[in-house]
Amino acid sequence: MEVQVLSTAPNIMNRPSAHPANSTKDSAPDTASYFSENAVSRQLYERASRVMPGGNTRHSIVLAPYPIFAASGSGCRVTDVEGDQRIDFLNNYTSLILGHADPQVTAAVQRRVALGTAFTMPTAEDVELAELLVERVPYVDQLRFCNSGSEAVMLAVKAARAFTGRHKIAKFEGAYHGLYDYVAVSEGPNCDEWGEPGAPRSVTEPGTPPSVAEDVVVLPWNRLETCRELIAAHRDELAAVIFDPMPLGIGMIAARPGFLEFLREETARYRILLIADEVLNFRLSYRGAAHAFGIQPDLGSFAKIIGGGFPVGAVGGARQVMSVFDHTGSLKVHHGGTFNANPVTVTAGLETMQQMTPDTYERLNGLGDYMSDRLRRMFRDRGLPAQVCGRGSLFLAHFTSGELVDFRSLRGFSRTNPVYGDLCHLMLQRGIILSPRGVFGCLSTPMTEIELDYFVDALDDSLGKLTF
Numbered sequence: 001m002e003v004q005v006l007s008t009a010p011n012i013m014n015r016p017s018a019h020p021a022n023s024t025k026d027s028a029p030d031t032a033s034y035f036s037e038n039a040v041s042r043q044l045y046e047r048a049s050r051v052m053p054g055g056n057t058r059h060s061i062v063l064a065p066y067p068i069f070a071a072s073g074s075g076c077r078v079t080d081v082e083g084d085q086r087i088d089f090l091n092n093y094t095s096l097i098l099g100h101a102d103p104q105v106t107a108a109v110q111r112r113v114a115l116g117t118a119f120t121m122p123t124a125e126d127v128e129l130a131e132l133l134v135e136r137v138p139y140v141d142q143l144r145f146c147n148s149g150s151e152a153v154m155l156a157v158k159a160a161r162a163f164t165g166r167h168k169i170a171k172f173e174g175a176y177h178g179l180y181d182y183v184a185v186s187e188g189p190n191c192d193e194w195g196e197p198g199a200p201r202s203v204t205e206p207g208t209p210p211s212v213a214e215d216v217v218v219l220p221w222n223r224l225e226t227c228r229e230l231i232a233a234h235r236d237e238l239a240a241v242i243f244d245p246m247p248l249g250i251g252m253i254a255a256r257p258g259f260l261e262f263l264r265e266e267t268a269r270y271r272i273l274l275i276a277d278e279v280l281n282f283r284l285s286y287r288g289a290a291h292a293f294g295i296q297p298d299l300g301s302f303a304k305i306i307g308g309g310f311p312v313g314a315v316g317g318a319r320q321v322m323s324v325f326d327h328t329g330s331l332k333v334h335h336g337g338t339f340n341a342n343p344v345t346v347t348a349g350l351e352t353m354q355q356m357t358p359d360t361y362e363r364l365n366g367l368g369d370y371m372s373d374r375l376r377r378m379f380r381d382r383g384l385p386a387q388v389c390g391r392g393s394l395f396l397a398h399f400t401s402g403e404l405v406d407f408r409s410l411r412g413f414s415r416t417n418p419v420y421g422d423l424c425h426l427m428l429q430r431g432i433i434l435s436p437r438g439v440f441g442c443l444s445t446p447m448t449e450i451e452l453d454y455f456v457d458a459l460d461d462s463l464g465k466l467t468f
């Protein structure tokens, strides 16, 4: 694929704001563009590069030649430091289900901030958010808060080890579960590191002790018989199998019919705990992702939307397993954290989750169906071989007609393909925020069909500028 435009991009207009239904500004701002010599983002990036390696503080926001710095957000729109406005289809990597600066969340947070932001004591709000989540998620009897999805996953793995007295875990090749060493094994191995299809290698990155690889069994997504053999071979050492029912790192390729049920049965057979990583996919339904896929795991990790735009994480599950954190019992897993259940976070999370009623989920997921359908029709009309994965308010398109099964089947058009960076820039020029690592995006409740139509038309137009 070759890019025909881009070297000197035109001024990035706030085209969508000209849309009558969504206008927050009446006309396009007369601002310096992102690519101009004097762009504020360029200057900020130069300063950032002097004080932060790579000029950023999380790799997931890297954008060449430099990131667009945000100034503010409102609803489904973000205004950058040049004053240009775009529709946000990333929502801080899916964490803002109500969009930016929701008025009720903002008011609740402001009230809470004025009352103090952190105490060496619990608050009523953390009990309320825990009660709400326990009431909604069928397999969660109890939970504990932490500050990120990575911590939530780490705590779930530690709880499983403490509960079972075993030390290994199994995870799927290509799946992303955050920063904890053990789940970061083989999260995106190069093909020369893969190993045999029947025995995927455990690949660690520099900075991780090689011994970590020995304690992680890597499974191929959707390859039921291989998984059966690998789980059986390690059955006496495995504390847990961790899975994400729609793993972004594996292109959101749907689990084949029966695959998740097989995982549940096979783990139960050997008394291995099943951990659902719901950090990203919790937004799929009122009762969460595992419920949406009809699975009852033993433990789950949660984050993103439950913090209402603030740093958050939670681990939850069956009372018996969660008792490993109980100081009144025979405490096995120590769990500290200066900002766990921070009152501002849980206030924002509570207000957000209260707004996410079954009707709101239904409307948002309906918009997601509309989006997938429009994307499929656009690709077909273009004669472009493409498949749309994802579900509910999450979508991911792959430019291939090849069979999508597991991480290895994504070879050649994975997230590292540079074409996605070019496509991202073309979309930015059209007023859309999209991932530079694929046609991946998510919806937020302030959106309507108008924004989705605008997105699909902009993508159609952008694809026309790329030669395959």
Ligand SMILES: Cc1ncc(COP(=O)(O)O)c(C=O)c1O
Binding pocket: 093, 147, 148, 149, 150, 151, 153, 176, 177, 178, 179, 244, 248, 277, 278, 279, 280, 281, 303, 304, 312
């Ligand atoms: C499935 C999954 N698990 C864990 C994490 C880590 O969460 P956090 O970034 O809050 O540490 C992420 C983050 O995107 C995720 O998508």
